[in-house]
Amino acid sequence: MSWPQLRSGVYFILPEGLDQVELVRLTEAALAGGVGMIQYREKDKSTRQMILEVTDLLMLTSPISVPLIVNDRVDVCLAAEADGVHVGQEDMPVQVARRLLGAQAIVGATTPSPQLAQQARADGASYAAIGPVFASPTKPEKPQVGVDAVRQVAAVTSLPVCAIGGIDAQNIAQLPAAGASLYAVVSAISAAQDPAEATAELAHLTQA
Structure with a gap:
């Protein structure tokens, strides 16, 4: 499928280690809540x-x-x-992923600095991700970079900026004004009692 332009919105990263039933349950719930994009992430x-x-x-x-x-x-x-991949700084280089997947695929890139965001754009990335913006239960060992880091990346790139790390209903509303248009979440949806409702609430808060 062709993705010439990403839609802004909630970006759900499925937790690792789930069985197929739970993967389907959470995906269906996020879709029902109006999620904008989903990432499948597994290591083992x-x-x-x-x-x-x-x-x-x-x-x-x-x-x-x-x-x-x-x-x-x-x-x-x-x-x-x-529909595409997300690559980190230690994964396959953006330009190689782009060459292998073609012009219409989504190739997201982790960009810990404004300079790396600029490089990601030059290499063919579809969006630039920065984080953890807030303290993240998924990666507690990583120090949070704060909303200012989102603002700094957004100031130097025309790519959509994805904020990631510790995002929930209490803090997501800070991010649109900082220049983010994608809001990557894990536990704010996966750990919610009603994941569909949680997705819808997060989406609403980014539009308020």
Whole structure:
């Protein structure tokens, strides 16, 4: 599927280590709540299992034109025909991922500094991610960079800026004014009693 321009909105990163039933449950809930994009992220499952899971999730996301991307694994993205990848600073270089996936794929990049955000754009990234903006339960070892870091990245790039790390209903409303247009969350949706309602609330708070 072609993604010439990303929609702004809530970007749900599925937690690692879930079984297929839970992956489907959370994906369906996020879609019902109006999520803008979903990322599949796994480190320990077999390549075969990842491909099967992504293929199944695409059956939910593709019919309603919500992009599903894969963290790091360009091979899994290609095999499952997912919508793109997200690569970190220690993963496959952006320009290589772009060359392998083609012009229409989403290639997100972790960009810890304004300079790296500029480089990511030159290399063909679709969006620049900065974080953890707030203290993150997913990566507690990483110091938070604060909302100012989002503002600094947004000031130097025309790419959509994705804020990530510790984002929830109490702080997400600070981010649009700082220049973010994608809001990556994990536990704010996955740990919610009603993930669909939590997704909808987060989306509403970014538009208020």
